[in-house]
Amino acid sequence: MLLSHGGEPLRTAGPAARWTVEQVLALAPDEASRRTGSKLGSAGPWSAAGCDGSGAVWGLCGGSGSKPYQTVVDTTGPAYTCSCPSRKFPCKHALGLLLVWASGESALPAGEVPDWAGEWLTGRRTRAAEKRGEKAGAAAGGTPASGPADPEAVRRRAERRAERITGGAQELEQRLGDLLRGGLAAADQPGHGLWEETAARMVDAQAPGLASRVRELGAVPASGPGWPVRLLEECALLHLLDSAWLRIDRLPESLAATVRTRVGLTAPAEGPSVRDHWLVLAQYDAPDGKLVTRRIWLYGRDSGRMAFLLSFGAAGRSPALALPVGVTIDAEVTPCPGAGRLRAELGRQFGVPSSAGSPPTGGTVAAAIGAYGDALRNDPWLDSWPVTLREVIPVPSGDGWQLVDASGDAALPLTPAALSRPGLWKLVALSGGSPVTVFGACGHRGFDPFTAWSTDADADGAGPAATSETVPLI
Known part of the structure; x- marks a missing residue:
């Protein structure tokens, strides 16, 4: 018997909603996995394959060895296991199995979970339930299984780290002052090592947020014409962050929490959890030194809230x-x-994921710019703000592209990063000159599109558009 996320026997009324091919391929860790996984996306290589109403998918895939690879996917996580030696996650066999599952019930019918798959599924869900129970106990003031933490030791560690960050912020202030006194032209000299050296010093000071912003400064001189103005602006924002940290005891608590986050001090999730039907709006990875950072954007259908989840991989x-x-x-x-x-943490999940879901209603270009401006009042270091644009059309503009309101009243240029990605052409192809709904980030560099939906507006144009296709752009 399989267990639900709450540790109770799982009861389902029917099979879990199957994902689309695009949703499966979006999970691939790289392009090579996407290609090799697609080759296994037919029933031919698979035997003893099936699925059930709890979100479990399993199958045996023949390989070069004498024994077939045992592949199991728990779509409620999602989570994957495979007996192949691949270090990629998910591996090509998990991707291929999900592609078979996505193609329909005739290719991968419902059935009873075999013992070799059920053992892993039960263990995984039990561990997940126990982990959530520990978190809930800690949030309620209970004692975690690993033993009580010494409050005094925790306080001393926090004080020592705050002292290191303060020392780093003071040193950074001196280096910014030296740069401005010597002239910004020095930052464009070949072999200028100010940025990497300074970033390394911020890492030593346990302020990764400051280190990241310093590295971004190093890229400004190579960003094209007008770089001195942009560099001066970024230096001013960094000076503002330094000053805020050095005077953090004078700030309102909400702003102080933002400053702590910006310098690199993480804080655990707090406050009441929000249960909702969360639509996954976007998922994308970005290299961050020796780590890969994944950001997942969610939209609560009932609450109307936006949230993003962070996870990391070596x-x-x-x-x-x-x-x-x-x-x-x-x-x-x-x-x-x-x-x-x-930013939020994902807690308990109920039931199995559904492939049904409409995007946020969205708004105009002017409303998106206004939302970013409002957010800047609370966080001056904010590069962008998540928004959904309704009924916009991608249109060429000089050397770039812009999203224009269907009414023609306003437009947002796409960011340089968006112009260099294949997702731009997916967006143009989806639109075909007609309005689309686009979710992305609106900021001072323009709009960065993450996901798009083709739409058919209501006859009177008053209600939300009916979506016909979801296309990830990043």
Whole structure:
């Protein structure tokens, strides 16, 4: 018998909603896995394959060895296991199995979970339930299984780290002053080692947020014409962050929490959890030194809230948390401190994910710019703000592209990063000159599109558009 996320026997009324091919391929850790997984996406290589109503998918895939690879996927995580030696996550066999499952019931029918798959599924769900129980106990003031933490020791560690960050912020202030006194032109000299050396010093000071912003400064001189103005602006924002940290005891608590987050001090999720039907709006990875950072954006259908989840993986490996774009999960999400309270932690999930879900209603270009401006009041270091644009059309503009309101009243240029990605052409092809709904980030560099939906507006144009296709763009 399989267990639910609450540790109770799992009861389901029917089979779990099957994902689309695009949702499966979005889980691939790289392009090579996407290609090799697609080759296994037919019933031919598989035997003893099936699925059940709890979200379990399993199968045996013949390989070069004498024994077939045993592959199991728990789509409620999602989570994967395979007896192959691949270090990629998910491996090509898990991707291929999910592609077979996505193709329909005739290719992968419902059935009873075999013992070799059920053992892993039961163990995984039991461990997940225990982990959530420990977190809930800690949040309620209980004692975690690993033993009580010494409050005095925790306080001393926090004080020591705060002292290191303060020393780093003071040193950074001196280096910024030296740069401005010597002239910004020095930053463009070949072999100028200010940025990497300074970033390394911020890492030593246990302020990874400051280190990241310093590295970004190093890229500004190579960003094209007008770079001195941009460098001066970024230096001013960094000076503002330093000053805020050095005077953090004078700030309102909400702003102080934002400053702590910006310098690199993480805070656990707090406050009441929000249970909702969360639509997965976007998922994308970014290299961060020796780590890979994955960001997943969620939208609560009932609450109207936006949230994002962060997970990390060692270099060369994908983070463990993966949620296909377009899937809707019934789950609890707990927000973390900071302006906007967008970052959150995923808690208990109920039932199995559903492939049904409509995007946020969205708004105009002017409304998106206004939302970013409002958010800047609470977080001056905010590069962008998540928004959904309704009924916009991608249009060429000089050397770039822009999203224009269907009414033609306003437009947003796409960011340089968006112009260099294949997702731009997916967006153009999806639109075909007609309005689309687009979710992405609106900021001072423009709009960065993450996901798009083709739409058919209501006859009177008053209600939300009916979506016909979801296309990840990143």
